[in-house]
Amino acid sequence: MPYLDACEWLKRRLDEQWSQQLRASFLAPKYQPAEIHEFLYQLDTRIVLTPNFDRIYDNHATGQSHGTILVKKYSDQDIVEYIRRGDRLILKAHGSIDDPHRMIFTRNQYATARTEHASFYRLLDSLIMTNTVLMIGVGLDDPDFRLLFEDNRARFQAALPHYMTFGGTPNLDLVQTARETMGIKLLPYSPRDNHTALVTSLKSLVDKVSDERTALTRTMDW
Incomplete structure (x- = not known):
């Protein structure tokens, strides 16, 4: 249902x-x-x-x-x-x-x-078109988001992918469908122990983002 x-x-x-x-x-x-x-x-x-x-x-x-x-x-x-x-x-x-x-x-x-x-959805469409989106804790079933990513993928097939964390091991068909129809690359992780792997990965990402920002303050290469 x-x-x-x-x-x-x-x-x-x-x-x-x-x-x-x-x-x-x-x-x-x-x-x-x-x-x-x-x-x-x-x-x-x-x-x-x-x-x-x-x-x-x-x-x-x-x-x-x-x-x-x-x-x-x-x-x-x-x-x-x-x-x-x-x-x-x-x-x-x-x-x-x-x-x-x-x-x-x-x-x-x-x-x-x-x-x-409709203007809000046009805004989301623009954000998806001009930014790389990292999706955390969401699925592929939301009808609004799915339609937005499908439309963007159809118009800009050569664009770099967006990313979505995925608790579990997705089958190959799902991986390919997400990439080919929505331009989304799935990032699988083990959901065991209350999604500990996801939390650890996010902490690592925070550290890397911080290092990159520090480097930017030295190079001024915005």
Whole structure:
């Protein structure tokens, strides 16, 4: 059973209790950041795009940055202004638990958002076209992201790949499909011990990014 259909039916069944259920699932548990959130923050990427509704990383990053990292939702009209100013942003591609009624959760909400907020998807398309994207903790099934990467791959087949971490050992067909149809290179790791290998790899990446930034300050070769 497709997840989007299941969400659609669940929302219909819960009716006026839908928002309450969302808050109980994503807000009330008072989730705390984990070590992986700190390493993601230390990568210091200018734009973090997340499909997550919760505020775990948002709260951690804004707290660590003393509020200099801004959180913007897909429905905000001023995102481009902050991107062009060079601000550091967290883009909530599917909305936030702060505003349950604007969360993109069901098949109908996905379809509506693509029409009513087409400018946001054009922005994502531009970011994917002009940047290398590293995807962590997401899958290949999100219909919006899949369509964006497929379109970019079809238009720019010679472009360098994007990268996606993958817990487990993907079969060869999946590896080839991701690369050929979406321009995504899978980075497999063992998900054992609560994804310890992923956390260790991110720490190593943080160290390498730090070394490269130090080198840039010496060479001034921006």
